Amino acid sequence: MTKIAKSSDAGMPPELNARLSELQVQSRSPSREDVAEVVSEMLQSLEGDLSEVNLKVYSELEGLAKYILAAKREIAALRPDDITSEHLPKATDELDAIVGSTEEATNGILQAMELLEGLTPQMPAEIAEQVTNAVTQVYESCNFQDITGQRITKVVKTLKHIEDRVEALVAAFGDEIQKYRETHLREEPQQPKSTDEKLLNGPQLPDDAGKQADIDALLASFD
C-alpha cells in the first residue's frame, strides 16, 4: 500500500487519491474487490482523453499517412522532373522538326512541279495535257503537309498541357522527388548503354545534325 500511496501524490485524480487514502487509513490489505474498484476508477479517469472512437480515428489517420507517403514515393519514382525538363521538350522539338522537314520537302516537290508545268507550252498538246493532269495531282497530294502540320500542332499543344500539369506535380512533391533522387541514384546506378545502343540516336534535330561537308572532312581525316 505504501507504494500506491506514494504514487498517488504524482498527478493522480483526486477521487482516486481519496479512495487510496481511505484504504490506507483502514490499515488492511486491499481485497480483490478493492483492487477492482480502484482499477475501474483509473479506467474511468482515462475515458475523457482517449476513447475507443479516438483510438480508431488515430489508427485510420496513421493508415492514411502511410498511404500518402507511399503515393509520394511512387510519384517521386516516376521522376516527373525529368519528364518536364527532358522528355517533353525533346518530344516537342522532334515534332517541330517533322513539320519543318515536311514543309521543306513539300516546297521542293512544288518547285519541281512548277518547273515541269512551265515546260508544257513546249510540249505537244496531248503530252502537255497529261503532264498538267499529273502536276495537278501532285499539287492536290501536297495538301498532306498542311493537314499533318495541323495535327502535329494539336499534339504539341497536348504535350504542353501535360507539361504544365506535371510541373504542378513537381512543385507539390519537390522535396520527396529530391529525396528519391538522392537515395536511389546512389542505390540504383543506371545500366550503362552498350556501345551499339549509344549509336542508336535516330535523326538529329536540324541544329544538331552533322553537315555532309563536316562528315566528308572527318572521313578524309582518316586517309
Place this chain on the structure above:
Amino acid sequence: MSVDMNMNILIVDDYKTMLRIIRNLLKQLGFNNVDEATDGSMALQKLRDKDYGLVISDWNMEPMTGIQLLREVRADSKLKALPFIMITAESKTENVVAAKEAGVNNYIVKPFNAATLKTKLSSVLGNF
C-alpha cells in the same frame, strides 16, 4: 455575266505550302492575279488597300482567324459584298454552321482537289 479572269484574288493561309498550292491551282484555272496573306489581320489590311474580287481563306490562323476575318469583312460597309470562300480542315457541322451564319459564300474542306476548287469557284463567281 462572265467571270472577270483578271480579278484580284486574295488567298489567306498560315501554311506557305498551302498558299503555293492554291496559287498554282488558281493559275491552272486561269486566275493569275493572286495575292497572299498569312493571317486574318494581314488579309484585312490588304483588302482595305486594294480592290479584290474574291477571298479564299483558311480558318485556323493566329492572331486573327478566318472566321474573325469573315466577320470583319461582312461588318465593313465597303467589303461586305465581297465573295468569301472558306478552305479549311475544320469540318465539324458547327464550324460550317458558324461560317454560314457569318456570311460565307462557300466552304471547302481540306484536303481538297482541283475539281472541288473549280466547282466552288463557279458556284460563287459563275461559270468560267
